[in-house]
Amino acid sequence: xxxxVKFFFxxxxxxxxxxxxxIDKGSLWTGIITVAFVSVFFWFAITNPIYDEYENPVNLLPxxxxxxxxxxxxxxxxxxxxxxxxxxxxSPKPIDESNPSPTTDEMVEETDDYETDPYPYSxxxxxxxxxxxxxxxxxxxxxxxxxxFSQATTFISVLSLALxxxxxxxxxxxxxxxxxxxxxxxxxxxxxLLACTLMSWAATHLPFSIVGLAxxxxxxxxxxxxxxxxxLSFGLLMVFALRVVFSVGYFTILIxxxxxxxxxxLESAIFWVTSPFxxxxxxxxxxxxxxxxxxxxxxxxxxxxSFRRYLEACTINPxxxxxxYQLGLIHQQRRQYSExxxxxxxxxxxxxxxxxxxxxLGVIAREQNRLQEAISHFDAVVLLNxxxxxxxxWREIGATYEAAGMNEDxxxxxxxxVERRPYDAEGL
Numbered sequence: 532x533x534x535x536v537k538f539f540f541x542x543x544x545x546x547x548x549x550x551x552x553x554i555d556k557g558s559l560w561t562g563i564i565t566v567a568f569v570s571v572f573f574w575f576a577i578t579n580p581i582y583d584e585y586e587n588p589v590n591l592l593p594x595x596x597x598x599x600x601x602x603x604x605x606x607x608x609x610x611x612x613x614x615x616x617x618x619x620x621x622s623p624k625p626i627d628e629s630n631p632s633p634t635t636d637e638m639v640e641e642t643d644d645y646e647t648d649p650y651p652y653s654x655x656x657x658x659x660x661x662x663x664x665x666x667x668x669x670x671x672x673x674x675x676x677x678x679x680f681s682q683a684t685t686f687i688s689v690l691s692l693a694l695x696x697x698x699x700x701x702x703x704x705x706x707x708x709x710x711x712x713x714x715x716x717x718x719x720x721x722x723x724l725l726a727c728t729l730m731s732w733a734a735t736h737l738p739f740s741i742v743g744l745a746x747x748x749x750x751x752x753x754x755x756x757x758x759x760x761x762x763l764s765f766g767l768l769m770v771f772a773l774r775v776v777f778s779v780g781y782f783t784i785l786i787x788x789x790x791x792x793x794x795x796x797l798e799s800a801i802f803w804v805t806s807p808f809x810x811x812x813x814x815x816x817x818x819x820x821x822x823x824x825x826x827x828x829x830x831x832x833x834x835x836x837s838f839r840r841y842l843e844a845c846t847i848n849p850x851x852x853x854x855x856y857q858l859g860l861i862h863q864q865r866r867q868y869s870e871x872x873x874x875x876x877x878x879x880x881x882x883x884x885x886x887x888x889x890x891x892l893g894v895i896a897r898e899q900n901r902l903q904e905a906i907s908h909f910d911a912v913v914l915l916n917x918x919x920x921x922x923x924x925w926r927e928i929g930a931t932y933e934a935a936g937m938n939e940d941x942x943x944x945x946x947x948x949v950e951r952r953p954y955d956a957e958g959l
Contacts, residue, residue, distance in 0.1 A: 535561045542734040546768060550775040551865050553730055554723045555839045559832075562729030566689050569733045569740060574685045576743025577754050577761070582680040584751035585665045668755065677793070680758075691794075692732060697725050700773075700791040707786055708779050720776055722832035727772040735764040766792050775865045852881040856888050868895055886915045893927060902935045922951040 534556060541549035667674035701716055701724065710716050739761045743749050766788050773784045839861065845854035859874030872895060878888040893908030909931065912924040925948035932941035 532561075539565065539730060539734060542730060542768065546771040547775060547865070547867055548870070549730075550727050550772050551862070551867055551870075553726050554775065554865075555836055557726045557730070559722065559726050559729070562726050562733070563689050565733040566692070566729050567686075569737050570686055570688050572740040572744065573736050573761075574682060576740045576747070576749070577758050578680045578685045579682075580743075580749050580751045580754040581758060582682070585667060585755075586675075586680050588663070588665055668752070688732065689729070692728055693725055695794045696791065697721060697728055699794045700724070700769075700787060703790050704773070704777060704779070704783070704787045708777070708783050710777065710779075718828055719831055722828045723835070724772065724776050726832075727776060728769065731768040731772055732765055735768055736761045739764075762792075775867075778864050778866060850881060852878040852885045852888070855881065856885060856891075859888065859891065863891060863895065868899070871895065884915055886912055886919055889915070890919065890924060890927075893924075893931075897927065897931050897934070900934075902931050905931045906935075918951070922948055925951070 534552075535558060538549050538552045538557060541552070664672070664675055666672045667678075698717070698721070701721065702713060704710065705713055705716055739757045743754060743757055746753075769788055770781070770784050773779065773787065774781070839858075842854050842858050842861075845851050846858070848854070855874045855878040859871045859878065862868070862871035862874060872892065875888040875892045875895075878885045879892070889908045889911045893905045893912065896902070896905035896908060906928065909924050909928045912919050913928070917924070925944050929941045929944035929948060932938070932944060
C-alpha cells in the first residue's frame with residue numbers, strides 16, 4: 532500500500548516514471564478507491580458551490596396575496612358579535628331566466644385584474660419555484676448541453692472513466708495510429724490505461740479540492756475556474772499516460788485527447804451505456820466475446836505485471852545479461868530512456884558480446900543526438916555480426932553519419948545495406 536502512495540505522489544514530479552510503476556506494480560482497486568475518495572472532497576469543495584449557484588439556484592418565493600384593491604375593509608358594524616341582531620333565514624332568490632348564468636368568457640373578463648399573475652407557478656407548493664439554470668460564463672446556456680454539476684455526476688466518475696473515457700480514447704487512438712484491431716488493443720491495454728487514468732484523475736483533482744476546502748465559503752465563479760483547471764490538468768497528465776502505455780508521438784496524443792476529452796464532459800450521460808445501439812456496437816467490436824473480455828483484460832494485466840516481476844527476479848543472477856536487456860526494452864518502449872540506458876549498459880557490462888544491447892544503445896544515442904557514441908555502438912554490432920537484425924546496423928550507421936554531415940561515410944554504409952537488402956527502400 533505504501534508503494535501505491537509513492538506512485539501517486541510521484542505523478543506530480545516524475546509522471547513518466549510513475550506511470551511505468553503503476554503499470555508494473557499498480558492496482559485497479561487502488562485507483563478506484565482513490566477516485567471515490569477524491570470525488571467526495573471535490574464535490575463539497577468545488578462542484579457543490581457551482582451546482583447551487585448555476586444549476587440549482589433555488590430561491591424561495593413569498594406567499595402570494597391578493598392585491599390591496601381586491602381586499603374589502605370592514606366597518607365595525609360589519610362585525611358580528613353576540614349582541615348583534617340574530618340571523619334570519621330567507622328563502623332562496625328565484626332564478627331570473629332573463630339573466631342566465633355568465634359564460635366562461637364573461638367570467639374571464641371579470642378576472643382581468645389577475646391576467647398578469649405575479650406568481651405564475653402557483654401550482655407549486657408555497658415558497659417553491661421551478662429550477663431555472665443560470666447561463667454559464669463564456670459558453671452561456673449552451674454549456675448545459677455538455678456538463679452537469681449534480682452530485683450524482685460527480686460521484687460516478689469511476690464509471691464514466693471506465694465505461695466512456697478509456698474505451699473511447701482507445702478507439703480514437705487506433706483510428707489515428709495503426710496499433711491493431713480494437714478488440715486486440717482493448718484486451719491488451721485497457722487495464723493499464725484505466726489504472727493510469729484513475730490515478731491521473733485523482734492526482735489532478737485532489738489539489739484543487741484542497742484549495743476549495745481551504746477558502747470556504749468559496750465564490751462560485753472561483754470554483755468554476757478551479758473546475759476547469761482540474762480538467763485541463765487531467766488532460767495534461769493523460770498526455771504522459773498515453774505516451775507510456777502506447778509509446779506514440781505527442782502529435783497523435785494531442786489529437787486523441789482533443790477528441791476524447793469531450794467524453795469526460797459527457798459523464799452526465801452515463802445512461803448511454805444502456806443504449807441498445809451502444810451495446811450492439813460493443814458486442815460487434817469485441818466479436819461477441821463479452822463474457823471473456825473481462826477475464827482477458829484482467830489476465831493480461833496480471834501477466835504483464837508477473838513478467839516484470841520475473842525479470843526483476845532474474846537480475847539477482849549477476850551473470851544474467853538477458854534479463855537486463857529485456858527490462859531495457861520495456862523502458863525503451865515506454866520512452867523511459869534513462870532507465871533503458873541503465874539496463875542496456877548493465878547488460879553490456881555483464882556480457883561484452885551482448886549485441887542486442889549494443890544496438891539499442893546506439894539507437895537511443897542517435898535519437899538523443901549523441902552521434903559519436905551511437906557510431907561506436909553500431910561499430911561494435913557489425914564487428915560482432917555485420918548481418919545482425921538483417922543488416923539493420925548498416926542502415927543505422929548510414930543515418931548517423933548523414934546526421935553528422937559525413938556524407939561519404941554515410942554513402943558507403945548505406946551501399947552495404949542496400950547490397951544486403953535490395954528490396955528495402957529505406958537504404959535508397
